[in-house]
Amino acid sequence: xxxxAKIVDAACLNQFTRVSNMIAKLAKTCxxxxxxxxxxxxxxxxxxxxxxxxxxxxxxxxxxxxxxxxGVSAENNEIYLxxxxxxxxxxxxxxxxxxxxxxxxxxxxxxxxxxxxELLSVSNSSRIVTHDIPIKVIxxxxxxxxxEPAVPDSDVSIYLPVLKTMRSVVEKMKNISSHLVIEAxxxxxxxxxxxxxxxxxxxxxxxxxxxxxxxxxxxQGRNPEEMAEVHIDxxxxxxxxxxxxVNPTKALCNIVNNxxxxxxxxHEDVSLQYFIPALS
Amino acid sequence: TAAMLKCEMxxxxxxxxxxxxxxxxxxxxxxxxxxxxxxxALRSMNSSRSAYGCVLFSPVxxxxxQWSTSMKMNDDDxxxxxxxxxxxxxxxxxxxxxxxxxxxxxKCKIFTRSDKCKVVIQFFCRHGIKRTHNVCFQESQxxxxxxxxxxxxxxxxxxxxxxxxxIVLFTSSQEEVTLAVTPLNVCLKSSxxxxxxxxxxxxxxxxxxxxxxxxxxxxxxTEITFCFxxxxxxxxxxxxxxxxxxxxxxxxxxxxALSIDDMLLEANFILATLADDRSRAxxxxxxxxxxxxxxxxxxxxxxxxxxxxxxxxxECISRKTAPKRLYSRETPTxxxxxTCGNPxxxxxxxxxxxxxxxxxxxxTDEGPGSPYLRKFxxxxxxxxxxxxxxxxxxxxDSLAIAxxxxxxxxxxxxxx
Numbered sequence: 001x002x003x004x005a006k007i008v009d010a011a012c013l014n015q016f017t018r019v020s021n022m023i024a025k026l027a028k029t030c031x032x033x034x035x036x037x038x039x040x041x042x043x044x045x046x047x048x049x050x051x052x053x054x055x056x057x058x059x060x061x062x063x064x065x066x067x068x069x070x071g072v073s074a075e076n077n078e079i080y081l082x083x084x085x086x087x088x089x090x091x092x093x094x095x096x097x098x099x100x101x102x103x104x105x106x107x108x109x110x111x112x113x114x115x116x117x118e119l120l121s122v123s124n125s126s127r128i129v130t131h132d133i134p135i136k137v138i139x140x141x142x143x144x145x146x147x148e149p150a151v152p153d154s155d156v157s158i159y160l161p162v163l164k165t166m167r168s169v170v171e172k173m174k175n176i177s178s179h180l181v182i183e184a185x186x187x188x189x190x191x192x193x194x195x196x197x198x199x200x201x202x203x204x205x206x207x208x209x210x211x212x213x214x215x216x217x218x219x220q221g222r223n224p225e226e227m228a229e230v231h232i233d234x235x236x237x238x239x240x241x242x243x244x245x246v247n248p249t250k251a252l253c254n255i256v257n258n259x260x261x262x263x264x265x266x267h268e269d270v271s272l273q274y275f276i277p278a279l280s
Numbered sequence: 281t282a283a284m285l286k287c288e289m290x291x292x293x294x295x296x297x298x299x300x301x302x303x304x305x306x307x308x309x310x311x312x313x314x315x316x317x318x319x320x321a322l323r324s325m326n327s328s329r330s331a332y333g334c335v336l337f338s339p340v341x342x343x344x345x346q347w348s349t350s351m352k353m354n355d356d357d358x359x360x361x362x363x364x365x366x367x368x369x370x371x372x373x374x375x376x377x378x379x380x381x382x383x384x385x386x387k388c389k390i391f392t393r394s395d396k397c398k399v400v401i402q403f404f405c406r407h408g409i410k411r412t413h414n415v416c417f418q419e420s421q422x423x424x425x426x427x428x429x430x431x432x433x434x435x436x437x438x439x440x441x442x443x444x445x446x447i448v449l450f451t452s453s454q455e456e457v458t459l460a461v462t463p464l465n466v467c468l469k470s471s472x473x474x475x476x477x478x479x480x481x482x483x484x485x486x487x488x489x490x491x492x493x494x495x496x497x498x499x500x501x502t503e504i505t506f507c508f509x510x511x512x513x514x515x516x517x518x519x520x521x522x523x524x525x526x527x528x529x530x531x532x533x534x535x536x537a538l539s540i541d542d543m544l545l546e547a548n549f550i551l552a553t554l555a556d557d558r559s560r561a562x563x564x565x566x567x568x569x570x571x572x573x574x575x576x577x578x579x580x581x582x583x584x585x586x587x588x589x590x591x592x593x594x595e596c597i598s599r600k601t602a603p604k605r606l607y608s609r610e611t612p613t614x615x616x617x618x619t620c621g622n623p624x625x626x627x628x629x630x631x632x633x634x635x636x637x638x639x640x641x642x643x644t645d646e647g648p649g650s651p652y653l654r655k656f657x658x659x660x661x662x663x664x665x666x667x668x669x670x671x672x673x674x675x676x677d678s679l680a681i682a683x684x685x686x687x688x689x690x691x692x693x694x695x696x
Contacts, residue, residue, distance in 0.1 A: 084480055087480075087482045090482070091482060091484070093448070094448055094449055094484075108483075112483075119445075121442070121489075121492060125489040125491050125492060126489075127486065127487060127488055127489065127492075128486070128487050129449060129484065129485070129486045129487075130484065130485045130486075131449070131482050131483070131484045131485075132482060132483040132484075133482050134480055134481070134482070
């Protein structure tokens with residue numbers, strides 16, 4: 001198994017750092033999948049995360065000037081690694097004004113992802129900083145649980161409002177209730193509702209628009225006003241929203257009534273899918 | 281009359297003073313105010329005796345500086361100092377929000393007397409607002425440390441910004457950091473011992489070119505490991521006063537010094553370093569260390585130390601020589617009026633125990649009119665008075681606990 005990659009472009013490095021920061025906010029521990037074309041950050045630990053799953057994908061050639069990998073075997077030319085997300089984001093933080101960034105798989109006492117940064121200091125001498133991030137190699141037999149989740153047939157698909165606004169609303173709601181209803185219809189309306197013995201609070205978002213594909217797939221008979229809803233843990237929604245430091249290029253959510261809400265985001269060239277199941 | 285301190289600062293001086301207190305708060309929860317003719321020294325030592333910090337403000341730093349010892353003599357026939365120890369919890373909040381203090385405070389007055397039990401800190405602010413803080417103090421002899429910076433084989437001087445870039449590398453969970461040097465290269469890295477203990481920790485390493493240092497002298501290839509916390513404290517302080525930091529060190533086990541030196545103030549942090557011998561416990565608390573042989577000597581000669589559970593205390597800073605009798609009750613050790621904290625220059629049997637260089641012995645020659653801007657190259661460690669009584673009341677105040685055996689009492693200075 002081998003992996004070496006290099007980033008020389010400042011914009012690519014910043015974007016990669018942003019992705020890593022986002023992953024660190026969304027999942028404490030995650031799986032990094034490496035194949036010749038893509039890198040994926042995966043969370044599919046149903047038990048640990050209470051059913052939440054995450055699939056983040058980026059095309060390696062959009063980031064790396066050099067990229068070499070050799071998977072477990074010729075037929076299975078992939079590498080699956082488990083790591084603590086924060087370790088990677090912290091290491092990348094030191095690469096803010098770096099000339100180059102190299103990442104490679106190494107084995108120093110134990111398997112590591114070694115991040116090596118070349119910094120240019122004021123006095124024009126270069127300084128090398130390396131971080132050995134401990135990782136665990138995930139064996140072949142567990143790979144089947146780490147595949148891209150199927151996008152469910154949703155009842156409603158809708159574009160999301162500005163995530164920062166959503167986040168501040170949900171942050172306040174969290175103080176009142178531990179669970180929340182997210183509902184939307186094909187008329188571009190989305191509501192966030194909480195209810196306790198003493199109070200009900202609903203925030204209404206209008207004129208959001210619905211993606212065209214969704215309206216085609218749904219049965220002709222669906223009333224555009226009819227809401228599809230899911231009851232979810234408010235903290236899970238908040239964690240997802242907190243991970244989005246920058247407003248995405250595209251953001252939509254798919255709701256399967258009483259089953260699951262699926263968030264589908266695009267941050268420039270990095271896609272993120274996040275699934276929150278209904279509370280049982 | 282009582283020993284006394286009275287000083288006055290303006291807004292920007294208060295900011296620097298506050299930064300010093302903040303840096304010392306990284307060392308321990310207690311702070312000594314120790315005035316002398318050299319200026320006002322703020323001192324702090326941690327409970328495991330593995331870190332010591334002192335910031336000495338020269339009298340010219342202040343708008344106004346006045347101090348005196350008491351007219352009363354103690355048993356040893358010496359005048360009593362202001363032995364003033366404050367809790368960091370009491371004094372740190374007063375010097376929070378330094379930027380706003382700098383802006384709003386026109387004058388700050390600090391006043392205390394050894395017969396009152398409190399320090400009065402007054403801020404005269406804009407718009408006629410006056411804020412007064414009364415902080416109770418505990419009577420306690422300050423501890424000091426002698427460290428021969430000039431005798432170290434390795435000296436580096438570096439701009440604080442550079443060190444700040446290095447600090448970012450290490451996570452807050454990592455307490456120890458290793459500095460590895462050769463004449464061609466300097467490398468700061470996570471302590472490998474610590475990394476081994478924590479299976480999930482990242483091992484980081486940063487190499488710095490010798491050209492980046494303002495001063496670079498390596499006489500001994502070495503790797504020393506020390507606690508990070510105090511380095512961060514000193515770094516913030518040096519950034520605030522815009523003065524480069526000097527690092528003086530030798531071999532593992534021997535303490536290292538971080539210092540900054542400017543015309544108005546001098547700051548020194550003396551930190552213990554990990555000895556090569558791995559048999560110690562890996563807890564960062566026990567980062568006080570000397571060679572094991574010395575450790576066992578001390579334990580034998582200090583049966584009390586073991587029982588009281590303070591066996592850490594005597595071992596904290598390694599010594600080049602075996603302990604000798606420092607002084608007996610009869611020998612006057614300090615002439616506080618002129619030479620507060622200076623080592624005794626005479627002992628019962630005449631030999632000098634302190635291995636103190638000429639430059640600091642010359643302190644005793646200074647009369648009251650001597651220039652304030654003299655820098656001193658070492659600071660020495662020990663209780664200011666040799667009062668055995670006090671020693672047994674505050675066992676942790678001395679470097680080593682008094683023992684019953686003929687082996688000696690190290691209630692005074694130790695040099696390296």
